[in-house]
Amino acid sequence: ELKVEQNPLFLSMQEGKNYTIYCNYSTTSDRLYWYRQDPGKSLESLFVLLSNGAVKQEGRLMASLDTKARLSTLHITAAVHDLSATYFCAVDYPLTSGSRLTFGEGTQLTVNP
Amino acid sequence: AAGVIQSPRHLIKEKRETATLKCYPIPRHDTVYWYQQGPGQDPQFLISFYEKMQSDKGSIPDRFSAQQFSDYHSELNMSSLELGDSALYFCASSFSGQGFREQFFGPGTRLTVL
Numbered sequence: 001e002l003k004v005e006q007n008p009l010f011l012s013m014q015e016g017k018n019y020t021i022y023c024n025y026s027t028t029s030d031r032l033y034w035y036r037q038d039p040g041k042s043l044e045s046l047f048v049l050l051s052n053g054a055v056k057q058e059g060r061l062m063a064s065l066d067t068k069a070r071l072s073t074l075h076i077t078a079a080v081h082d083l084s085a086t087y088f089c090a091v092d093y094p095l096t097s098g099s100r101l102t103f104g105e106g107t108q109l110t111v112n113p
Numbered sequence: 114a115a116g117v118i119q120s121p122r123h124l125i126k127e128k129r130e131t132a133t134l135k136c137y138p139i140p141r142h143d144t145v146y147w148y149q150q151g152p153g154q155d156p157q158f159l160i161s162f163y164e165k166m167q168s169d170k171g172s173i174p175d176r177f178s179a180q181q182f183s184d185y186h187s188e189l190n191m192s193s194l195e196l197g198d199s200a201l202y203f204c205a206s207s208f209s210g211q212g213f214r215e216q217f218f219g220p221g222t223r224l225t226v227l
Binding site for chain 1: 146148155156157158161169171201203205207213214215216217218219220221223
């Protein structure tokens with residue numbers, strides 16, 4: 001059974017600081033998503049990482065994937081309050097008939113002024 | 114661009130009632146997935162359909178059933194509702210063509226069971 005673990009689960013940081021969220025998974029996969037979710041809202045796709053060594057950046061967020069280590073990171077640079085949300089990683093476990101996503105527990109990020 | 118449509122967006126039911134959630138995939142997408150997200154939890158895969166056939170089954174209770182219709186829309190039927198069924202239900206869709214089959218999520222249906 002595929003397990004996906006995120007850490008930390010709760011992160012409180014000051015504006016302007018940098019931090020990294022880690023996502024470890026237990027089974028070989030080279031397809032990983034990062035999502036943002038505001039309270040009671042849908043999942044906003046941030047990044048889709050499709051190969052070992054993939055790195056993507058959008059604004060203050062940068063995501064990377066190391067399939068050999070089964071590890072993805074989401075790095076936050078110079079955090080601002082608007083980044084406060086819950087962030088999920090999800091591993092795409094491909095099947096012959098499609099795929100299913102297995103999510104990490106989520107990291108609840110609070111950026112304080 | 115067209116997105117995944119879910120209806121209703123909010124639903125309130127009493128215990129032991131039934132509920133039907135609907136999902137309309139992105140045009141040309143032939144695969145539909147259902148996920149359940151309880152309060153403070155991560156989304157859990159329930160079931161998926163490809164070309165109107167069930168393709169994968171996750172942690173879906175026996176009280177729930179789902180199907181995909183000829184126009185590719187899908188319905189999740191939930192019976193004998195319990196308080197613990199209160200959750201956000203997401204539908205996602207993808208296209209089964211060659212290459213990576215990215216899943217696109219709908220806005221979700223919030224089900225509250227009283």
